[in-house]
Amino acid sequence: MYAYDTFDHALVNARVAEFRDQVDRRMTGELTEEEFRPLRLMNGLYLQLHAYMLRVAIPYGTLSSVQMRKLAHVARRYDKGYGHFTTRQNIQYNWPKLSETPDILQELADVEMHAIQTSGNCIRNVTTDQFAGATADEVADPRPYAELIRQWSSFHPEFSFLPRKFKIAITGAQEDRAAVKWHDIGLVVKENKEGEIGFEVLAGGGMGRTPVIAKTMRDFLPVKDLLSYLEAMLRVYNEQGRRDNKYKARIKILVEAMGVEEYTRQVEEEWEKIRHIPIDVPDEEVARIKSFFAPPPLAVLSDEVAEVDDLAAKNFIFKSWLANNTGRHKVPGYVNATISLKPHGGIPGDASDEQMDLVADLADAFSQSEIRVSHEQNLILPHVARKDLPALWAKLDAAGLGTPNAGLLTDIIACPGLDYCSLANTRSIPIAQTITERFDDLKRLMDIGPLKIKISGCINSCGHHHAGHIGILGVDRKGTENYQLLLGGSGAEDASKAAILGPGFDEHGIVDAVEKVVAVYLGEREDGEEFLAAYRRLGPDVFKEAVYGSH
Amino acid sequence: MALINLTGIQPIDYTALADEAKPGEGETIAVPVAQLIEENADLFATAGSVGAIIGTETPFDALGDIVGKIDFAVIEFPAFGDGRGFSLAVRLRKDFGFKGEIRAVGPVIPDQALFLLRAGFDTVEASGERKAAFEAALERFPAFYQSDFGGQVSVAHTRHSAEGQRKAS
Amino acid sequence: MAKKVTGPQLILANRLDDGRAVFLTAAGEWSKQVADAAVANSDDELENLMSVAQAAEVANQVVSVTAVAADESGKALAPAHIKFAMQSRGPSVRADLGYQVSPNWEQ
Ligand code: HEM
Ligand code: SF4
Numbered sequence: 001m002y003a004y005d006t007f008d009h010a011l012v013n014a015r016v017a018e019f020r021d022q023v024d025r026r027m028t029g030e031l032t033e034e035e036f037r038p039l040r041l042m043n044g045l046y047l048q049l050h051a052y053m054l055r056v057a058i059p060y061g062t063l064s065s066v067q068m069r070k071l072a073h074v075a076r077r078y079d080k081g082y083g084h085f086t087t088r089q090n091i092q093y094n095w096p097k098l099s100e101t102p103d104i105l106q107e108l109a110d111v112e113m114h115a116i117q118t119s120g121n122c123i124r125n126v127t128t129d130q131f132a133g134a135t136a137d138e139v140a141d142p143r144p145y146a147e148l149i150r151q152w153s154s155f156h157p158e159f160s161f162l163p164r165k166f167k168i169a170i171t172g173a174q175e176d177r178a179a180v181k182w183h184d185i186g187l188v189v190k191e192n193k194e195g196e197i198g199f200e201v202l203a204g205g206g207m208g209r210t211p212v213i214a215k216t217m218r219d220f221l222p223v224k225d226l227l228s229y230l231e232a233m234l235r236v237y238n239e240q241g242r243r244d245n246k247y248k249a250r251i252k253i254l255v256e257a258m259g260v261e262e263y264t265r266q267v268e269e270e271w272e273k274i275r276h277i278p279i280d281v282p283d284e285e286v287a288r289i290k291s292f293f294a295p296p297p298l299a300v301l302s303d304e305v306a307e308v309d310d311l312a313a314k315n316f317i318f319k320s321w322l323a324n325n326t327g328r329h330k331v332p333g334y335v336n337a338t339i340s341l342k343p344h345g346g347i348p349g350d351a352s353d354e355q356m357d358l359v360a361d362l363a364d365a366f367s368q369s370e371i372r373v374s375h376e377q378n379l380i381l382p383h384v385a386r387k388d389l390p391a392l393w394a395k396l397d398a399a400g401l402g403t404p405n406a407g408l409l410t411d412i413i414a415c416p417g418l419d420y421c422s423l424a425n426t427r428s429i430p431i432a433q434t435i436t437e438r439f440d441d442l443k444r445l446m447d448i449g450p451l452k453i454k455i456s457g458c459i460n461s462c463g464h465h466h467a468g469h470i471g472i473l474g475v476d477r478k479g480t481e482n483y484q485l486l487l488g489g490s491g492a493e494d495a496s497k498a499a500i501l502g503p504g505f506d507e508h509g510i511v512d513a514v515e516k517v518v519a520v521y522l523g524e525r526e527d528g529e530e531f532l533a534a535y536r537r538l539g540p541d542v543f544k545e546a547v548y549g550s551h
Numbered sequence: 552m553a554l555i556n557l558t559g560i561q562p563i564d565y566t567a568l569a570d571e572a573k574p575g576e577g578e579t580i581a582v583p584v585a586q587l588i589e590e591n592a593d594l595f596a597t598a599g600s601v602g603a604i605i606g607t608e609t610p611f612d613a614l615g616d617i618v619g620k621i622d623f624a625v626i627e628f629p630a631f632g633d634g635r636g637f638s639l640a641v642r643l644r645k646d647f648g649f650k651g652e653i654r655a656v657g658p659v660i661p662d663q664a665l666f667l668l669r670a671g672f673d674t675v676e677a678s679g680e681r682k683a684a685f686e687a688a689l690e691r692f693p694a695f696y697q698s699d700f701g702g703q704v705s706v707a708h709t710r711h712s713a714e715g716q717r718k719a720s
Numbered sequence: 721m722a723k724k725v726t727g728p729q730l731i732l733a734n735r736l737d738d739g740r741a742v743f744l745t746a747a748g749e750w751s752k753q754v755a756d757a758a759v760a761n762s763d764d765e766l767e768n769l770m771s772v773a774q775a776a777e778v779a780n781q782v783v784s785v786t787a788v789a790a791d792e793s794g795k796a797l798a799p800a801h802i803k804f805a806m807q808s809r810g811p812s813v814r815a816d817l818g819y820q821v822s823p824n825w826e827q
Binding site for chain 1: 810
């Protein structure tokens with residue numbers, strides 16, 4: 001894992017001191033709310049329905065056990081004993097006091113964490129594949145590049161007041177688990193014929209009220225050019241992105257308006273002017289950052305473990321957990337293990353302080369003290385020996401963390417919605433709870449197979465409903481909560497936009513509708529065909545007929 | 552209003568030229584960019600020193616047409632969140648090697664002092680009450696991750712220089 | 721934002737320090753209980769309440785002052801819109817948190 005040096009520490013500490021001063025000035029009235037609001041947002045502090053909300057970055061989704069214990073401590077000491085892991089590899093606390101947030105940030109700074117640029121119109125926390133560095137299907141670990149971008153984008157003198165928020169995602173694997181095509185900039189790590197590492201560069205993706213899938217600008221950009229190229233991309237956007245209408249201010253609107261070819265041309269023209277001045281870091285710096293992400297020293301073990309097979313043969317739940325929640329590691333004999341934060345009937349993404357402490361302990365015992373956070377709102381132990389799985393699973397299961405549903409229908413992404421969020425039209429969490437209760441039969445879930453449901457409480461799309469195989473969007477219908485059903489989205493390498501099926505439903509109707517959609521799938525699927533593939537083959541009509549009847 | 556000096560430059564004392572007005576002989580004036588791009592030989596002949604008033608809507612390329620003719624630049628922020636002002640200053644310094652004074656006017660806030668300095672601004676016009684806050688903000692951060700036009704070298708480069716290795720250890 | 725509300729209204733804000741939702745009372749104080757809220761039944765009454773609320777905002781006691789439609793039809797006074805009703809109760813998915821537990825749930 002990356003470790004701060006004196007420079008990184010000094011910068012993050014300076015930021016805490018600055019924010020402490022800003023909070024003091026607000027409390028004494030020297031700053032008005034209007035002036036303070038953008039300053040608190042730059043430190044991840046929002047005002048929600050019941051209280052402030054603090055969003056803390058988990059850069060590229062990697063946490064040490066020490067950091068996880070600190071997150072638990074913050075939840076206990078300053079909040080109500082829990083936190084919410086989000087789709088952007090952040091954690092949100094729902095009840096902090098304004099006057100205590102500087103103390104929280106100082107405690108986080110002590111373990112090399114911060115809330116810098118987790119909100120506001122700046123370059124946000126860079127997200128990656130949760131299995132980075134721990135998956136068999138990867139070209140290279142994307143995290144060193146994410147760290148490079150984190151540093152370059154932090155307190156950037158030119159790009160801290162952009163037209164709108166700016167989100168960058170990187171994947172190092174063929175299978176895109178970072179939803180790069182739904183980001184303002186997406187980077188896919190590639191290796192060229194000469195064995196050199198670089199990136200495919202995509203631009204202009206985003207959700208919100210105008211969902212757009214990012215387009216490729218360049219097939220291969222060498223690592224050494226990464227930062228100057230990003231700088232050129234941001235400069236053109238900063239200059240020409242719309243500032244008259246916040247719904248049209250994201251880069252996706254600019255790229256759509258000028259066309260990706262013209263945007264690329266302007267970026268490359270700008271890039272030619274700047275690529276030889278020292279934005280890009282010295283090679284030694286890339287090497288220095290990379291050295292922190294060296295693979296952990298894992299002794300190769302056998303993949304065949306009798307105890308694991310025996311337990312799987314006897315225990316269907318463990319067998320399902322093994323099938324759904326563990327994935328192939330780079331090193332034989334190891335897996336990455338997903339800890340589901342989606343217990344049936346529970347709140348997607350929430351974890352209590354005790355659960356966080358337990359996960360930290362388990363990381364120490366079984367996973368090189370490392371933990372990951374996924375954009376699907378789950379936690380991951382990235383380096384677990386197969387032989388340790390029975391012991392690990394028993395401890396998780398006892399703490400309500402052993403739900404074997406990773407990637408299945410009940411592994412639902414849901415935004416906080418109207419239970420917390422001041423922008424919401426409707427609640428999201430109760431819909432997730434009702435669906436997971438309705439589908440609380442593991443055999444049935446396993447039979448249905450991979451199916452991603454994603455729920456947003458308003459068009460801002462924090463719950464990624466545009467990218468859901470089944471998406472649910474909350475709308476305000478004359479003051480009552482109404483839910484639209486969308487089908488056919490994908491956040492993976494085959495990204496697609498989900499389409500609205502028909503009129504919306506109330507909170508019960510939407511769950512019935514989901515059940516009908518699943519029934520159509522089960523009836524129509526061909527051998528081994530997953531939900532999304534079946535939908536793409538069948539088209540919306542059969543689903544429409546089942547859900548709305550044939551009028 | 553007070554003038555906050557970020558770089559210690561000798562600030563220029565100018566008059567904003569009223570619409571359609573003609574500068575006095577040898578006067579130091581600031582004129583909107585559009586007016587400078589148009590026919591303006593007289594203006595330059597009469598005035599002693601000419602600066603450009605640059606709104607954030609100004610296309611970055613337009614700077615190329617005026618930069619050789621002006622002695623100073625005044626960038627007007629309509630709102631402190633309009634980040635184009637920073638990029639305009641960066642362009643003047645980076646693309647055109649502009650050495651004259653760059654001033655920020657408009658509702659920029661003390662917490663942006665270092666952003667302004669690093670983008671290439673020399674001076675800021677702000678309410679007198681905020682002078683102390685601006686000056687305090689200038690002292691806040693010991694280093695940055697980006698190289699800038701105030702001569703700061705990025706942390707990434709410092710780390711690998713002899714001096715940086717001494718600091719980091 | 722919200723459409724112009726007509727009919728009875730009450731005033732809602734968040735406290736500056738802890739952000740907790742509070743309701744303006746007839747005595748010009750801020751209560752955690754919606755039941756204590758003053759209800760304005762005319763433009764004049766609303767204007768009076770708003771000026772008290774805005775003074776509290778200027779005095780840095782509260783932020784995000786909003787006048788919302790009041791529903792007096794049920795047993796108890798409540799904000800009419802679900803979003804503001806939520807603020808008077810707490811998150812529906814955590815019955816153990818918020819004013820739904822008790823107005824003094826944090827003591
Ligand atoms: C609760 C407080 C939150 C607020 C006020 C908030 C606000 C917003 C807003 C205004 C947008 C739309 C931006 C735009 O289209 O320009 C947005 C988008 C988004 N937010 Fe949130 N959000 C919140 C929580 C969350 C949470 C909990 C997550 C993760 C679960 C999240 C993840 C995202 C994502 C992924 C997007 C979509 C980005 C895109 O449009 O491409 N947000 N949020
Ligand atoms: S999608 Fe809407 S309701 Fe959900 S968290 Fe985002 S802004 Fe709030």
